[in-house]
Amino acid sequence: MTLGPEEVRRIAWLARVAIREEDVPEYARHLSRILEFVEQMAAADTEGVEPMAHPLDLPQRLRPDEVTETDQRERFQAIAPQVERGLYLVPKVIE
Amino acid sequence: MEWEAVIGLEIHAQLATRSKIFSGASTAYGAEPNTQACAIDLGLPGVLPVLNEAAVRMAVKFGLAIGAEVARRSVFARKNYFYPDLPKGYQISQYELPIVRAGRVTIQLDDGAEKEIGVTRAHLEEDAGKSLHEDFHGMTGIDLNRAGTPLLEIVSEPDLRSPREAVAYARKIHTLVRYLEICDGNMQEGSFRIDANVSVRPRGESAFGTRTEIKNLNSFRFLERALAYEIERQIEVLESGGSVVQETRLYDPDRNETRPMRTKEEANDYRYFPDPDLLPLVLDEAWIEQVRAELPELPDARRARFMAEHGLPAYDATVITAAREVADYYEAVVAAVGGEAKLCANWVMGELAGALNRDGIEITASPVGPEALAGLLRRILDGTVSGRAAKEVFEAMWAGEGDADAVIEARGLRQISDAGAIERLIDEVLAAHPEQLAQYRAGKEKLFGFFVGQVMKASKGKANPRQVNELLRRRLDAEG
Numbered sequence A: 001m002t003l004g005p006e007e008v009r010r011i012a013w014l015a016r017v018a019i020r021e022e023d024v025p026e027y028a029r030h031l032s033r034i035l036e037f038v039e040q041m042a043a044a045d046t047e048g049v050e051p052m053a054h055p056l057d058l059p060q061r062l063r064p065d066e067v068t069e070t071d072q073r074e075r076f077q078a079i080a081p082q083v084e085r086g087l088y089l090v091p092k093v094i095e
Numbered sequence B: 001m002e003w004e005a006v007i008g009l010e011i012h013a014q015l016a017t018r019s020k021i022f023s024g025a026s027t028a029y030g031a032e033p034n035t036q037a038c039a040i041d042l043g044l045p046g047v048l049p050v051l052n053e054a055a056v057r058m059a060v061k062f063g064l065a066i067g068a069e070v071a072r073r074s075v076f077a078r079k080n081y082f083y084p085d086l087p088k089g090y091q092i093s094q095y096e097l098p099i100v101r102a103g104r105v106t107i108q109l110d111d112g113a114e115k116e117i118g119v120t121r122a123h124l125e126e127d128a129g130k131s132l133h134e135d136f137h138g139m140t141g142i143d144l145n146r147a148g149t150p151l152l153e154i155v156s157e158p159d160l161r162s163p164r165e166a167v168a169y170a171r172k173i174h175t176l177v178r179y180l181e182i183c184d185g186n187m188q189e190g191s192f193r194i195d196a197n198v199s200v201r202p203r204g205e206s207a208f209g210t211r212t213e214i215k216n217l218n219s220f221r222f223l224e225r226a227l228a229y230e231i232e233r234q235i236e237v238l239e240s241g242g243s244v245v246q247e248t249r250l251y252d253p254d255r256n257e258t259r260p261m262r263t264k265e266e267a268n269d270y271r272y273f274p275d276p277d278l279l280p281l282v283l284d285e286a287w288i289e290q291v292r293a294e295l296p297e298l299p300d301a302r303r304a305r306f307m308a309e310h311g312l313p314a315y316d317a318t319v320i321t322a323a324r325e326v327a328d329y330y331e332a333v334v335a336a337v338g339g340e341a342k343l344c345a346n347w348v349m350g351e352l353a354g355a356l357n358r359d360g361i362e363i364t365a366s367p368v369g370p371e372a373l374a375g376l377l378r379r380i381l382d383g384t385v386s387g388r389a390a391k392e393v394f395e396a397m398w399a400g401e402g403d404a405d406a407v408i409e410a411r412g413l414r415q416i417s418d419a420g421a422i423e424r425l426i427d428e429v430l431a432a433h434p435e436q437l438a439q440y441r442a443g444k445e446k447l448f449g450f451f452v453g454q455v456m457k458a459s460k461g462k463a464n465p466r467q468v469n470e471l472l473r474r475r476l477d478a479e480g
Helices: A005-014 A021-042 A073-078 B053-065 B163-179 B220-239 B285-293 B299-310 B314-321 B324-337 B341-359 B370-381 B387-398 B404-411 B419-432 B434-441 B447-458 B465-479
Strands: A087-091 B003-014 B076-080 B090-094 B100-108 B114-126 B130-132 B139-143 B150-156 B192-202 B212-217 B248-252 B257-260
Touching: A005 A021, B003 B163, B003 B220, B053 B100, B053 B114, B053 B150, B053 B163, B053 B285, B090 B114, B100 B163, B114 B163, B150 B163, B163 B192, B163 B220, B163 B299, B163 B324, B192 B220, B212 B220, B220 B248, B220 B257, B299 B314, B299 B324, B299 B341, B314 B324, B314 B341, B324 B341, B324 B370, B341 B370, B341 B387, B370 B387, B370 B404, B387 B404, B419 B434, B419 B447, B419 B465, B434 B447, B447 B465
Parallel strands: B212 B248
Antiparallel strands: A087 B139, B003 B150, B003 B192, B076 B090, B100 B114, B114 B150, B130 B139, B192 B212, B248 B257
């Protein structure tokens, strides 16, 4: 399977990655190679094999329901570009 | 043409944990912005989510309560999209392997019939933060306190056929999560939010029509109205030869209409994949059985018991079991009175519910507790007060004037049940109205009611009306 320039642009947009137009053919080649690798794996017979959700064959550890975090807003907001009245400010988004 | 609506609901129930689903930050409502958003909730580099045991336990409780399959193995996935109140750029949710699959609940319809509604799945996920679009000189303010709050998303089958059925189902789920104490059900605070998928089709048709989704309905009334509006709108579109556009709509309660949300040009592409930060959630049999043992009596069972053992009518049993706290209160009253379930139910659904509603008080904070109410009901049953005087006693108890006996004494509301005293009143009334007495004797029997009224008046409303009737009847018949 080979990806075209349109698909590359769409994937970049979905991931919010800015790419230069002249790099699109190169990305298309790289991404297509990944898909070829996937196709190679798809050829393996996986009949009766349960899909893995994680490379580690371990169950998820659970934590007790306790509040262990303290308020560190000032420290977090010290590195935020813009804050006001305790809120993080971002460019206007409206649906 | 006759049309049929097809409705399915997605309900987001906020789980009543102390801490977040993947972090140890508090979930308490109403804190100062961003004071409960820790490094994990903010998605800072290098952090790892660790799953909250209580959230898992609550999801399993729900699954067991609706007779669902509780997955021995479930998987967390990343749902990818960009929005500023979702700091990581993805929401941790469950996709292919949710924790709860294929359950069902029974709803009571308006005509008293019952209907089973399928629950396709219920999965664990984290909530996003809040965006505030006003007052920030052209910027959007972000509060991430809610980010990472555990949610159980409960997805129904498209089994609902009318707005009323949708409301009955939503109420049933609401009742259930509160019985299970896994969600406080507070719709104003957003702890219980409803999205509705709705389409219409000609009655008898088996294929579904094109559906729309109405997002974020935060009251049962809005759910019913939004669906009623949307069904009408779709029928009008189809009958005028148009076609329904699959889209997300919002309900505007002020104008009672749904409007399309401004949609992005791209269709949603969430690119779900298993979250590499979280291992599969594996539950063993013994643990699930332990959770099962913790289940309380569920509303359906309790309702059936109130009907079978207390003899309550179906309507009363439904109303009383709709909220666990009300059912608990009612049961405490019945226990304290020692029976007389119907009288207890009438007072809980009547005077008590009315007063709670009027003053905006939760039943658990009622100024008149179940013991106190039982004290009043005992005085009705032993004839100390009339039903009408009891209402006055109740109001006085509500206002803090003391228990039933104290109020009855202080206000002189004791019913006159002393036969001698009532007979004296009858004598006085008959002596004072010779003309009416003569007419009665002459056959104008309707005047009996007049005499009852006069005796009650002479007693200042305190005579036991049943006794007045009996004694008056005996007296007039004897003389006749």
